[in-house]
Amino acid sequence: MTFSLGLDGRRALVTGGTKGVGAAVVEVLREQGVRVIAAARSVPDIAPDGVTYVAADLATAEGCNTVAKTTLQRLGGIDILINVLGGSTAPGGGFAALDDDEWAKELNLNLMPAVRFDRALLPAMIAQRSGVIIHVTSIQHELPLPQSTTAYAAAKAALATYSKSLSKEVTPKGIRVVRVSPGWVETEAAVALAERLAADAGTDYEGGKQIIMNALGGIPLGRPAKPQEVADLIAFLVSPRAGAITGAEHVIDGGTVPTV
CATH class of the missing domain: 1.10.1220 (Arc Repressor Mutant)
Known part of the structure; x- marks a missing residue:
């Protein structure tokens, strides 16, 4: 028997929702009765009940706009936005290996989709005076690896700072904004x-x-960590049971970050 989080009938968009943590989030939300749009560059041919897949390049403004419009049209609104999308294609070799194009790629994958989806979907949440936004960051913004994750870590740090500022702006309007910071999953x-x-x-x-x-x-x-463990944390955070949590970062890293 599935433990109810009080999410039945809610409407959600999950970016990066076809693999890894994103796929686990989609499944746990579906089990909780949430109607889910799962967006990614490539999607499965067959969707389970309650899930709609939308294929788009979310590293572009056009892709984000298409998915946002599709979400509002198909769901008739939105209650939960979970930005799982992220990753890195930057080469190793430290700062010298990162030219402007590599920096732009990291920012367009790890920061800008969240900014664009928030801008597109927050007005609907504000109009109904309710909603939850989850931004998946990374412990890398606290624990960067200089030979390989400098640009990724910097982009995730920007996402964390942006999220905190956004929470201060929109929480009084009924929207919670929460960060989830995984370690190695x-x-x-x-x-x-x-x-x-x-x-x-x-x-x-x-x-x-x-x-x-x-x-x-x-x-x-x-x-x-297992993807399911991160997904379970996210599901709790978007539920009414976490109704007083906003503006905070929840780390799930098995104790990797060695400082307070």
């Missing part, structure tokens, strides 16, 4: 990375995971 992409590192080092998958954990300075929990 065992998504499909993370598994592929661990397997590649393991092959390069002549070890097994568990050895590959250990290489990543060592690069992060260790994870006291001893393992990465």
